[in-house]
Amino acid sequence: MKTYLSITRWLTLAALFSFNLQPATVFAQGTAFTYQGQLQNNGSPASGTYNLTFSLFNTNTSGVPIAGPVTNNAVSVTNGLFTVLIDFGAGVFTGSSNWLQIGVATNGASTFTTLAPRQQITPAPYAIMAENASNLLGTLPAGQLSGTYSSPVAFTNGGNSFSGAFNGDGSRLMNVPGAVAWQAAGTSQQAVSDIGYLATNNTQPTVITLPTAPNVGDVIRVSGIGAGGWEILPNAGQTILAGNFQFPQSSGTLWTPTYSGSGGFTAVTISSDGRNIAALNGYRTIFSGDSGITWTANSASGGNSAMAASSDGTKLVSVGTGIYTSPDGGKTWTLSTNLSGCTSVASSADGNTLYVTRNGGPYPLYYSVNGGATWMTNNMGSHNWSHICCSADGTHVVAIGDGHLYYSTYQGNTCTNNSSLSAFAGLVIFPDGSRIINFSGGTLYFFQNGVSTYTEHLITGGSANAIALSSDGSRIVAAGGAGIYMSKDFGVTWTTTSAPGSSWSYVASSADGSRWVATTGSQIYIAQLATTASTGYLVGTQGATVELQYLGNNYFLPLSSQGLISAY
Numbered sequence: 001m002k003t004y005l006s007i008t009r010w011l012t013l014a015a016l017f018s019f020n021l022q023p024a025t026v027f028a029q030g031t032a033f034t035y036q037g038q039l040q041n042n043g044s045p046a047s048g049t050y051n052l053t054f055s056l057f058n059t060n061t062s063g064v065p066i067a068g069p070v071t072n073n074a075v076s077v078t079n080g081l082f083t084v085l086i087d088f089g090a091g092v093f094t095g096s097s098n099w100l101q102i103g104v105a106t107n108g109a110s111t112f113t114t115l116a117p118r119q120q121i122t123p124a125p126y127a128i129m130a131e132n133a134s135n136l137l138g139t140l141p142a143g144q145l146s147g148t149y150s151s152p153v154a155f156t157n158g159g160n161s162f163s164g165a166f167n168g169d170g171s172r173l174m175n176v177p178g179a180v181a182w183q184a185a186g187t188s189q190q191a192v193s194d195i196g197y198l199a200t201n202n203t204q205p206t207v208i209t210l211p212t213a214p215n216v217g218d219v220i221r222v223s224g225i226g227a228g229g230w231e232i233l234p235n236a237g238q239t240i241l242a243g244n245f246q247f248p249q250s251s252g253t254l255w256t257p258t259y260s261g262s263g264g265f266t267a268v269t270i271s272s273d274g275r276n277i278a279a280l281n282g283y284r285t286i287f288s289g290d291s292g293i294t295w296t297a298n299s300a301s302g303g304n305s306a307m308a309a310s311s312d313g314t315k316l317v318s319v320g321t322g323i324y325t326s327p328d329g330g331k332t333w334t335l336s337t338n339l340s341g342c343t344s345v346a347s348s349a350d351g352n353t354l355y356v357t358r359n360g361g362p363y364p365l366y367y368s369v370n371g372g373a374t375w376m377t378n379n380m381g382s383h384n385w386s387h388i389c390c391s392a393d394g395t396h397v398v399a400i401g402d403g404h405l406y407y408s409t410y411q412g413n414t415c416t417n418n419s420s421l422s423a424f425a426g427l428v429i430f431p432d433g434s435r436i437i438n439f440s441g442g443t444l445y446f447f448q449n450g451v452s453t454y455t456e457h458l459i460t461g462g463s464a465n466a467i468a469l470s471s472d473g474s475r476i477v478a479a480g481g482a483g484i485y486m487s488k489d490f491g492v493t494w495t496t497t498s499a500p501g502s503s504w505s506y507v508a509s510s511a512d513g514s515r516w517v518a519t520t521g522s523q524i525y526i527a528q529l530a531t532t533a534s535t536g537y538l539v540g541t542q543g544a545t546v547e548l549q550y551l552g553n554n555y556f557l558p559l560s561s562q563g564l565i566s567a568y
Helices: 125-136
Strands: 019-021 027-029 032-041 048-057 067-077 081-087 098-106 119-121 181-185 188-190 195-199 206-209 219-224 230-233 239-241 253-260 267-270 277-281 284-288 296-298 306-309 316-319 323-326 334-337 342-347 354-358 366-368 385-390 397-401 404-408 416-418 426-429 435-440 443-448 454-458 466-469 476-479 484-487 506-509 515-520 523-529 538-540 545-552 555-562 565-567
Touching: 048 081, 067 081, 195 206, 219 230, 253 284, 267 306, 267 506, 267 515, 277 306, 277 515, 277 523, 316 342, 316 354, 354 385, 354 397, 385 426, 397 426, 404 435, 426 466, 435 466, 476 506, 476 515, 523 565, 538 545
Parallel strands: 181 195, 188 206, 195 219, 206 230, 239 555, 306 342, 342 385, 466 506
Antiparallel strands: 019 032, 032 081, 048 067, 048 098, 098 119, 219 545, 230 538, 253 523, 267 277, 277 284, 284 296, 306 316, 316 323, 323 334, 342 354, 354 366, 385 397, 397 404, 404 416, 426 435, 435 443, 443 454, 466 476, 476 484, 506 515, 515 523, 538 565, 545 555
């Protein structure tokens, strides 16, 4: 819109002047706006320097200004055109009609001539939209809160108070006493306080991370609906106090069958952290990467007589008609050598140093220092070997040959033996190589620093077909013909666990002695020992539930739990 304004006098000049002012579009940004106009002298464009003053009225005539005057001095006018910036401050334009009154003077003059009529300020299209938005100031009418909002609406002011009936699943409501809403969680979930999560994944654990900034007293709940179970991970610096888990068994262990195969098992291994488990079932490898929650049966050909693993459970070696190695926990196997008649195998913690025995000889002992890439024989002699074990670093090795113990601290290149003592079928060595246990029935023979002398301990009320140790040897678990037995004092005293009274064949233990895996017939059982220690994370099977409460100082306390839950 262009409006021309005229005046019939200009100061005290002799000639009669007429000035016309043409306003252009007004652009609003912040509180200042740009005004463009055209100044004419008796119908011709004016040029030069002028002073302009602006006042704002809410009427087109008379009245008092509601803002201004605002004076712009030394405004340059070229061919009648000029541009000025006007700022009446905040709170002036409230949606009502306004008129602009303009005064003009030559540069240096002290008296302004008021131009008439006043010019109404009209809105541009976007200003109309902003005027509509101005209706959202103050208390909002109920009608303006109706409808559906496509984006989230946040009410983050703690002073807000809302009343009435609310609809929805309540999944984001917080700090509501006694209220915990439930929602499904698939593959992964960042938890928020006072929410329950249903782990629905059927193929892998649902990974749930604890709230990042909880308040003292906040809780979260997790329930394993899907076959994959769940994992609860803390954020950096957070700790879950695992000692509050309550297990009903008097021995403090809960044995659960987690896999049922066909035929019997010939070996079982577990990683130091209790997560990676593998078992030999004929020529098949049955393995789990989540503490026995889910299992995979591999038909790839491997050994069928014995198996050993690195401490992380990823490097496996099995023997039977040949020697086979696996770099991925039993998923794939490679024939290392087709040496036949192999009966037992041992591995160092890193999986690089391996030992293998053969029966039906006499044969020497075979060993590798490069994970089975090449094989050598040592100086422990040729015998009919039956069992072999090695220390975690692979330097200490003990084996049963021709019914006697043979022991070496140099990978078998020098050897001592006890020919006066008949060795029994069972054999384990402490990870540091300092002690050896040779066992038969319910009697355990503890040898220390060699195989010359021993101390005898009895498994109270039981016997052992297989034995497994914690990394320090203090916790020992024995799988026998009528149950599974546990010692927490290096085998001095024993208690019967809650394992079924079955004929157990093999057993393995995590490094801390709190997680075990054992085989009986065609089934694999896993167990969790109740602990008073804190933990890094929790793992639950299908049907397991847990409720955690935040205590402050980055500690979460289990309030209640049900089902098989492992703490790591």
